[in-house]
Amino acid sequence: MTLFFVLLSFSLFQAALANPRENCHNALDAIEVQVIQDPKVDQQMRETILNQVTKGFVGNQQNYNNFGSQECLKGVLYCTNIIRYNSSKVHHISAEAKPPLNRPTEYQTEEQRLLYHLMRTYERSVRPVRNASTTITVKLGMTLTNIFDIDEKSQVLTINVWLDQEWKDELLAWEPKQFSGITSIRLPCDTIWLPDILLYNNADDFTSGYMRSRAMVFYDGTVFWPPPTRLRSLCKIDVTYFPFDDQLCILKFGSWSYHGFQLDLTNRSTNIDLTNYVESGEFELVRVHQKRRVVKYSCCDEPYPDITFYIHVRRKTLFYIHNIVFPCVMMSVLTLLVFYLPPDSGEKVGLGITVLLAFSVFVLAVAEKMPETSESLPLIGIYLTTIMFLTSISVVMTVLVLNFHHRGFMNEEVPEWIDELFLNKLRRFVRMKKRRSSILTKAAAPCNNKTSRRRPTIISMNGVNKMDYELVPNGVDKEEEHENNNHNMALSHRMPDKLNVVEQTILTSLQELLQQQRYQFQQETRAEKWRMVAEVIDRLLFHIFLVSTLLITVIMLLMIPLYRRLFYDDQFDEKLFGRM
Numbered sequence: 001m002t003l004f005f006v007l008l009s010f011s012l013f014q015a016a017l018a019n020p021r022e023n024c025h026n027a028l029d030a031i032e033v034q035v036i037q038d039p040k041v042d043q044q045m046r047e048t049i050l051n052q053v054t055k056g057f058v059g060n061q062q063n064y065n066n067f068g069s070q071e072c073l074k075g076v077l078y079c080t081n082i083i084r085y086n087s088s089k090v091h092h093i094s095a096e097a098k099p100p101l102n103r104p105t106e107y108q109t110e111e112q113r114l115l116y117h118l119m120r121t122y123e124r125s126v127r128p129v130r131n132a133s134t135t136i137t138v139k140l141g142m143t144l145t146n147i148f149d150i151d152e153k154s155q156v157l158t159i160n161v162w163l164d165q166e167w168k169d170e171l172l173a174w175e176p177k178q179f180s181g182i183t184s185i186r187l188p189c190d191t192i193w194l195p196d197i198l199l200y201n202n203a204d205d206f207t208s209g210y211m212r213s214r215a216m217v218f219y220d221g222t223v224f225w226p227p228p229t230r231l232r233s234l235c236k237i238d239v240t241y242f243p244f245d246d247q248l249c250i251l252k253f254g255s256w257s258y259h260g261f262q263l264d265l266t267n268r269s270t271n272i273d274l275t276n277y278v279e280s281g282e283f284e285l286v287r288v289h290q291k292r293r294v295v296k297y298s299c300c301d302e303p304y305p306d307i308t309f310y311i312h313v314r315r316k317t318l319f320y321i322h323n324i325v326f327p328c329v330m331m332s333v334l335t336l337l338v339f340y341l342p343p344d345s346g347e348k349v350g351l352g353i354t355v356l357l358a359f360s361v362f363v364l365a366v367a368e369k370m371p372e373t374s375e376s377l378p379l380i381g382i383y384l385t386t387i388m389f390l391t392s393i394s395v396v397m398t399v400l401v402l403n404f405h406h407r408g409f410m411n412e413e414v415p416e417w418i419d420e421l422f423l424n425k426l427r428r429f430v431r432m433k434k435r436r437s438s439i440l441t442k443a444a445a446p447c448n449n450k451t452s453r454r455r456p457t458i459i460s461m462n463g464v465n466k467m468d469y470e471l472v473p474n475g476v477d478k479e480e481e482h483e484n485n486n487h488n489m490a491l492s493h494r495m496p497d498k499l500n501v502v503e504q505t506i507l508t509s510l511q512e513l514l515q516q517q518r519y520q521f522q523q524e525t526r527a528e529k530w531r532m533v534a535e536v537i538d539r540l541l542f543h544i545f546l547v548s549t550l551l552i553t554v555i556m557l558l559m560i561p562l563y564r565r566l567f568y569d570d571q572f573d574e575k576l577f578g579r580m
Contacts, residue, residue, distance in 0.1 A: 110179050110180040110182060111179075111182065111185060113179065114174060114179045114182055114185060115185070115187075117174060117179070118171075118172055118174065118185075118187075118217075119191065121171075122171055122172070122191075122192070124190075124191065124192055124193045124194075125193075126193070127193065127258075127262065127263075128169040128170055128171040128172065128192075128193045129170055130170055130171075134170075135260075135261055135262060135263070135264050136167055136168065136195070136258075136262065136263050136264070137167060137168065137263075137264045137266060138165060138166070138167045138195045138197065138255075138263055138264070138265050138266070139164075139165070139166040139167065139266050139267065139268035140163070140164070140165055140197060140253060140265055140266070140267065140268055140307050141163075141164035141165075141166075141267065141268030141269045141272075141273065142161050142162070142163060142164065142251075142272050142273065142290070142309055143161060143162035143164060143226070143272070143273040143275070143276060144159060144160075144161055144272050144273070144274055144277050144285075144288065144311070145160045145161060145162065145228075145276050145277060145278060146159065146160040146277070146278045146280065147159050147280040147283050147285065147311075147313060148160055148230065148280075149282075150235065150237070150247060150249075150282075150283060150313070152237050152239060152242075152369055152370060152371055153368075153369065153370070153371050153372070154203075154371075155234060155235055155236060155237045155371055156203045156232055156233070156234060156235065157203075157231075157232070157233045157234075157235035157249040157251075157311070158230065158231070158232050158233075159230070159231050159233075159311070160228070160229075160230050160231075161228070161229060161230075161231055162226045162227070162228050162229075162276075163197075163210065163226065163227055163228075163229060163253075164224070164225075164226045164268055164269075164273075165194075165195060165197060165224070165225045165226070165227075165268075166222065166223065166224045166225075166268055167195060167222075167223055168220075168221050168222055168223070169192065169193065169217070169221045169222075169223045170221055171221075172192065172217050172221050172223065173219065173220055173221035174219050175219070176219045182219070183218060183219045184216055184217060184218045184219065185216075185217050186214040186215070186216055186217070187214060187215055187217055188212070188214055188215075189212055189213060189214060189215050189225060189227070190212060192215060192217070192223065194215075194225065195255060195258070195263060196255055196256050196257055196258065197253055197254065197255055197265070198253070198254075198256055199231055199233060199251060199252070199253055200252040200253070200254060200306070201233050201234045201250070201251065201252055202231075202232065202233065202234075203232040203233055203234050204232045210227035210228075210229045211227045211228050211229055212227075213225070213226070213227045213228070231251065233249060233250075233251045235247065235249035235250070237371055238376060239370050239371065239373075239376055239377075239378045240376040240377070240378065240379065241378075241379050241560070241561065241564060242315070242370070242378035242379060242380055242381075243315055243317050243320035243321075243324065243325075243378075243379075243380060244315070244317055244379065244560075244561035244564070244565075245314075245315050245378075246286065246312065246313070246314045246315075247283075247312075247313050247314075247315075248310060248311070248312050249310075249311045249313070250308055250309070250310055250311075251308065251309040251311070252306055252307075252308045252309075253265075253306060253307050253308075253309070254304060254305065254306030254307070255304070255305075259300060259302035259303065259304055260294060260302055260303035260304055260305050261302055261303075264305060265292070265305040265306060265307055266292060266305075266307075267290060267292055267307060270290075271288060271289065271290060272288040272289075272290060272309060272311075274288065280313075281316070282315065282316055282319070283313040283314065283315055283316065284313065284314045284315075284316055285311070285312075285313055286312045286313060286314050287310075287312040288309070288310065288311055288312070289309075289310040289312075290307060290308065290309045290310070291307070291308050291310070292305065292306070292307050292308075293305070293306055293307075293308060294306075317561075320380070324362065324365075324366065324380060325380070325557055327362065328359075328362060328380075328383065328384060328387065329553060329557075331355055331358050331359060331362075331387070332387050332390075332549045332553065333549075334351070334355045334358075335352070335355050335387070335390060335391045335394055335545060335549065336542060336545055336546055336549065337351065338351050338352045338355070338394050338395075338398055339394065339397075339398070339401075339538050339539075339541045339542035339545065340538075340542060343401060343402055343405040343531075343534060343538070344405075348398045348401070348402065349395060349398050349399060349402070352391060352394050352395035352398055353395060355391050356388060356391045356392060356395065359384055359387060359388040359391060360388070362384055363381065363384050363385065363388065366378065366380055366381050366384065367381070379556060379557075379560065379561075382556065383552065383553075383556045383557060386552050386556075387549070387552065390545060390548060390549065390552075394541070394545060397537070397541050400537070401534045401537050401538050401541075402534075404530050404531075404533050404534040404537065405530065405531055405534040406530075407530045412526070412530075413526060414526065414529045414530060414533065418533060419529070419533075422532075422533045422536045422537065423529070423532060423533065423536065426536050426540055427532075427536050429540075430536065430539045430540050430543060
């Protein structure tokens with residue numbers, strides 16, 4: 001097929017010498033017809049050859065209405081070489097190939113004629129300047145439309161923007177009068193030269209690029225290209241005050257291959273455009289700023305300008321207060337109930353361990369959201385850890401309280417210093433009333449009878465003490481009681497030898513019973529004292545943990561965030577934006 005095209009081209013060229021304009025057209029048309037009709041040429045190769053034929057014709061004649069045999073010869077030979085090249089590489093399509101440009105005819109519109117005028121000699125691979133020493137000035141601006149997400153764990157900011165770029169293309173200028181007053185045209189961005197502006201701190205692969213939107217080209221050569229895109233930028237997250245935190249994210253743009261003498265990057269506007277900004281549900285936009293810098297790297301002597309955009313956001317805390325802070329405060333209240341629960345219930349330790357496990361679950365939930373860094377700890381994490389520490393201490397102290405509560409049955413007396421410290425000083429400090437012992441209350445119950453009360457009397461006979469019980473009516477005065485005692489003593493002296501064996505047995509049994517009652521009374525008294533000590537400790541710990549929990553909650557969840565918002569906000573902005 002290649003040989004056929006070569007012979008056909010030269011034969012047609014011979015005929016074209018007589019009438020160069022008409023026959024050169026015929027030569028090119030014959031090549032196109034043969035390419036279309038040849039069954040050996042597949043669709044992919046056919047389109048490539050036709051595109052390159054048009055390129056050869058357009059690119060090798062300077063004036064369509066006035067060309068001779070030399071121009072025709074160049075066009076035909078160029079087309080022949082293109083055909084030979086594509087025949088050897090059937091499946092190859094040049095990445096730099098331009099779309100086909102039809103020769104202007106009487107049926108074309110003014111925009112088509114303008115497109116042909118602009119694109120016939122245009123090359124998008126090089127800078128569009130007529131003088132190689134000319135610097136192209138690219139104006140860069142950003143229109144922020146939405147803060148899509150801030151991933152704390154990956155430390156990545158995702159935003160939706162329109163990246164506004166404007167520059168002068170000397171090769172895309174025209175005179176509007178020659179094209180029916182057309183002052184602007186929209187061209188596919190793949191057909192013109194574009195500045196290689198990219199995000200330096202990009203978190204995505206650099207092959208994603210921007211949306212291939214059309215560029216607006218004006219008659220004076222001004223090109224405006226605002227591609228909408230989603231940017232994923234690395235952003236160092238400071239979680240110290242989470243969930244009451246502020247974040248400053250920096251986006252740095254610049255040319256990757258052109259230095260400052262070839263491409264000068266400047267600001268298109270004074271600040272980021274927020275006209276089309278849609279409020280985020282998680283973050284509040286506090287402040288934005290942009291700054292142009294010129295940097296010299298160690299590799300090169302030329303300067304490299306860049307534009308840095310600063311985005312200061314603040315987290316909205318309602319979600320975290322409702323789902324993290326409130327449950328933590330409520331579980332802190334459960335920690336206080338550990339000391340309010342009576343020791344006899346048997347659930348004091350179980351309640352404390354349950355609250356401790358619940359805090360552990362919350363700590364894990366917060367840790368999953370935080371970045372794995374040791375530079376700072378989140379405020380909510382410190383709060384949870386502190387409350388967990390208090391809960392752990394409460395479990396230990398509960399075990400101590402239960403030990404005191406049950407120690408009285410181990411025949412262990414309450415030490416004097418414990419008696420003095422807990423039952424006297426601390427009892428008054430926690431405002432506990434000194435209640436009467438239950439043992440003493442039971443012992444005094446029979447004496448509260450309105451009819452009579454029994455009083456013990458010791459009768460001594462033959463060296464043996466006897467217990468005699470008498471009923472003393474209520475309301476009897478002391479003189480009558482004294483007379484009764486004297487009567488009993490006289491009776492005991494009158495009957496020293498009349499006690500029989502039965503009475504001796506009864507007396508012995510009564511003495512043993514009295515001794516047993518006295519021992520039981522002492523044991524119950526010791527147990528009652530230990531229980532009172534445990535109650536004082538419980539009440540004291542309740543007040544200590546109540547004050548500690550309130551202080552920790554107020555300081556960490558109210559005072560620190562409020563102070564930072566009211567007094568530190570200006571210093572925060574000055575510190576972060578002072579680098580500009």
